[in-house]
Amino acid sequence: MKKEKMDKYLRATGLIDSDHPAIREKAEELSGRHPTYPEKAIALFYFVRDQIRYNPFMPRFLPEHFRASNTLAGREGFCIQKAVLLTALSRAAQIPARLRFAVIRNHLLPPKFSDLLEGNELPDHGFAELYLGGRWVKANSAFDIGTCRDFIVPVEFDGQKDALFHPRTKDGRPHIEYVLFRGSYGDVPFEEVAGWLTPVLTPEGRAKVVGRPLTLSIFP
Numbered sequence: 686m687k688k689e690k691m692d693k694y695l696r697a698t699g700l701i702d703s704d705h706p707a708i709r710e711k712a713e714e715l716s717g718r719h720p721t722y723p724e725k726a727i728a729l730f731y732f733v734r735d736q737i738r739y740n741p742f743m744p745r746f747l748p749e750h751f752r753a754s755n756t757l758a759g760r761e762g763f764c765i766q767k768a769v770l771l772t773a774l775s776r777a778a779q780i781p782a783r784l785r786f787a788v789i790r791n792h793l794l795p796p797k798f799s800d801l802l803e804g805n806e807l808p809d810h811g812f813a814e815l816y817l818g819g820r821w822v823k824a825n826s827a828f829d830i831g832t833c834r835d836f837i838v839p840v841e842f843d844g845q846k847d848a849l850f851h852p853r854t855k856d857g858r859p860h861i862e863y864v865l866f867r868g869s870y871g872d873v874p875f876e877e878v879a880g881w882l883t884p885v886l887t888p889e890g891r892a893k894v895v896g897r898p899l900t901l902s903i904f905p
Contacts, residue, residue, distance in 0.1 A: 723844030
């Protein structure tokens with residue numbers, strides 16, 4: 686990829702604030718002792734996966750709710766927030782990084798979420814893509830190891846292969862299916878994410894959302 690095209694995936698933005706002192710300090714702390722970019726990326730991935738607790742109930746109705754430094758300070762977030770943080774830490778470590786989105790189908794969607802959706806497809810799942818070894822590698826850091834302890838298979842990352850949700854649970858039941866991969870983004874597409882979600886809400890879901898801030902992140 687041409688240098689000028691790659692440079693935008695190393696720059697800070699208002700929400701992917703890789704130039705924030707706390708982001709730069711944490712990136713150096715985690716990656717500074719590793720000699721290669723894949724090793725740096727692995728260290729950053731596991732920090733975001735396990736030290737930032739997965740919480741699908743975080744606020745998401747203002748752009749600043751997605752800011753990487755805010756997620757780092759709060760130590761919890763849902764999939765997009767954690768992806769933004771991994772992207773920011775990677776850029777601070779000089780690893781080109783961007784956001785990617787997908788429509789997924791969760792066959793084990795909890796009732797508290799399924800009551801809000803038409804079906805079990807989730808239109809706004811977000812994860813990071815890191816440029817390593819001459820290619821973009823998908824890195825989904827959403828579920829921390831504690832969330833996975835009962836039946837979810839943890840996502841592992843080796844800095845080379847795509848790291849995405851597993852299709853089955855630990856006991857073999859169908860779990861998460863990737864229906865559609867959306868595009869890649871150099872910054873958080875806040876309006877688009879909101880637009881993806883609204884059409885799949887049930888009347889009950891719309892009643893919870895319309896006219897007031899959306900405080901529920903649709904799992905995951």
